[in-house]
Amino acid sequence: MPLLDVQDLRVDLPVEAGTLHAVRGIDLSVERGEMLCLVGESGCGKSMTSLALMGLLPRRAQLSAGRLDFAGESLTALSERRRGQLRGRRMAMIFQEPMTALNPAYTLGNQLCEAFLRHRLGNRRQARERAIELLERVGISAAAERLAQYPHQLSGGLRQRVMIAMALMCDPDLIIADEPTTALDVTIQAQILRLLRDLQQEMGTAVIFITHDLGVVARIADRVAVMYAGEVIETAPTQALYANPSHPYTRGLLSCIPAPGKTPPGSRLQAIPGVVPSLVGEVEGCAYRNRCPLVREGEVDAARCERTPELRRLTGDHQARCHYAEHRAATRVAQPEMSP
């Protein structure tokens, strides 16, 4: 039984022009100790998905799901009280903006120990010891002194390390990391990624890592789910996805990444032309067809793309939401370096 089992998750937001279908029926499953990467451009619904899983959606948002099970329990059936007991305890979250995600008015120690004490995992002394232990584990020196410091006294990279330690305080089963490295410098990004990967393997915590950067995915993920316009359009084990990207959008994303040694110097980086369709109101047919190179080049029957494609199983664990997933166009994909 997977740790997290999601089927047909939908999130609707009322907006002035009607209803925004931010998440349009996605299926996800995460095994214990697995790292799943959720990839997509901004506005594709990946952050809404993570907030829905945490139960932190804005009040006006409406959630529905065929199944939303966490460790065998249905999250939709839980009372708000019981949900609060899970949140922070068994599922934790790391946010994108380390500069603003910590409360400026309280010390790090206060904020680190808060969840531990709230979920009654021990007394103040034990909370403090665990905080020091975790701060050291995430690579912060002089951990005991840091507890008395305030967030503004730390750099962005250090704050993100504190956020990671904070997420680990209660030893959760699942951590959702929503673009945790986007706001950081490139060198620090790499450090934080390695740290997350190491911790995940060491502690056996499942992680949903949300990013818009496929280059990041290759380095850390066990499995990848690519999102577009509120749907999962392709999901596969990382190796399989890079070896055999089957949805034209995934191929487009991959060709946007420069690969050392393969992208000729001085050549233009690719971009996907066109814009994401508005998710206000119903979207009929394939959501990608207005940008799809297969349609544009006339290689496939566009009429068929007017019908909404299903997420189809191609091989084993590889699924894609495209009528022409088996079609191999002339678009050749430069593959990024895979780290071991």
Add this chain to the structure above:
Amino acid sequence: MTVSTSTTSRPSRAPAAGGRARALGELPLPRPAWSRVTRKMFGHRGLAIGLVCVGLAVLVALFAPLLAPHDPYFQDISNRMVPPVWHDKGSWTHVLGTDKLGRDYLSRLIYGTRISLTIGLVAALISGVIGTTLGVLAGYFGGRVDAFISYIITTRLAMPVVLVALALASLTGGSLTTVIVLLGLLLWDRFAVVSRSVTQQLRDAEYVYAARTLGCSLPYILVREILPNIAGALIVVITLEMAHAILLEATLSFLGMGVQPPLPSWGLMVAEGKAYMFFQPWVIAIPGVALFVLVLAINLLGDGLRDLNAPGGRN
């Protein structure tokens, strides 16, 4: 729509482009929200109420001689303290009754609108000129100029306005003109604070920089580039200071140091009615309510304009 243009522009490579473009055009695209502004303007209830009430007050002030049923200064000792029409002893001759000298209350109220509006408008304009000049100079030049002007602003804020106004009004003998000038000289602080901070933000804007590079003269930049862009914020301050000036004038007149009798200032009317308020509460209720409604309407107008100025959020 934007997506389809790329396909239709290359018909040679895709023969069926026309048909496909139409089909693709059905995909909904993000739409601009231009209608939000207009909807907000008409949908803002406070702004609408404020606008209507202030408009009415202006009309009443302009056409006071036509609207007033009696001469506001005509004393009729035999008809003193006649209650308003809804009272048992009231009559339609004096709809709002008469005061202690037998003057028609409604007529005095109508002429009082002129005093309040004149004082509010002129005082706000005087203080607007003073405050905006100081604020723009401080914001544009920064450094020592800013330090000095900020110092003046701090000093002004530390002075107890009501006390100083009272003392000065008492010394200068209190007349409509002196009260207006006094309030104009005292109430410029908010203009200065607001225009200073907005100018600071504008100082480094691209177009101001461009004007400077083109060699435009300083007065030209300040008046043609900066001023139009702080006008929105200033209009809000004008309404708020108008309300402030009207309240202060009423307070000064109530305390006997402002507009002098027999002028029908609302504050003065409350003061004159004070001795009778225990048995004829309407003598203070009527001018008080008039004052309240006018100030409320001006404030609603100001709040509404501020909302229009700064999108998102009521406050």
Add this chain to the structure above:
Amino acid sequence: MGTFIVRRLLVALGVALTISVVSFMLLHLSGDLATSIAGPEATAEQVAQIRVEYGLDRPIVSQYLDWLGGALQFDFGRSYYYQSTVIDLIVERMPITLTLGGLALGLAVCISIPLGVVAALKRDSWVDRLALLFAVVGQAMPSFWFGLTLIVVFAVTLKWLPAAGSGGLEHFILPAIALGYYATPAMMRLTRTGMLEVLESDYIRTARAKGLSTTSVIFKHALRNAIIPVVALAAVELGFMLGGSVVIESVFSLGGLGQLAWDAISRNDYPVVQAVVLIIALFYIVLTLLADVANAALDPRIRTR
């Protein structure tokens, strides 16, 4: 931080000195003092005599320096009207005004902060609209008229509280309500906007993601940050209320500093007027300093700079 405090104190000192000049000049520049003291029926000889008696014939600068020298030792001269020194009058009346200001501020804080918090939490609900209405009405109500209305309703009609005069605490209730309502709207609105802003912030989402209780999220994480500017505003409002006490005290015949000032103004008792203006300004200066201190104490980003 150290230089910041020193600079702040120097500015405060400068402002205090400037105001002393202003409050001195205020009364000397606006006409011939001797004539107005002597009154309209005085002969030229009497006016000349008064001019010498009060030292009004000397150069204005030396008059100011004398006055300032005295003021620094709390000697503001003698009242023209009362047979006592100005400082005695002020010391005698001060407690009344401070009690009134303190009560009014307490009332304003107790109403505006909870109301602002609830309005923000229940944004666009009827509570929010009611709170907004309460604020808008408070801003438009002339305080002297509100005071008179309170007297008519609670003292005359209901006979619950005394209408005027000073004495026990019951004499302060109506004036404190009238004065406090004046300060409530601004503080309520600031609390509301502050809460709305903070509730949208990332750290509130973090706090919720930790599974904290709603109470803890609202009070520990949100209010703690939203309240910082409100505390500073409260100090400034107290300064304004001390200045505004002249109106409320004369409506309720409360006999504090404000009424002393009003009486002094009506009687051309200039030494008293100057002293009260200066003292109320000094209170304001000290209160704004305290507001800065409170800001630094509440906001670690300022404190540990």
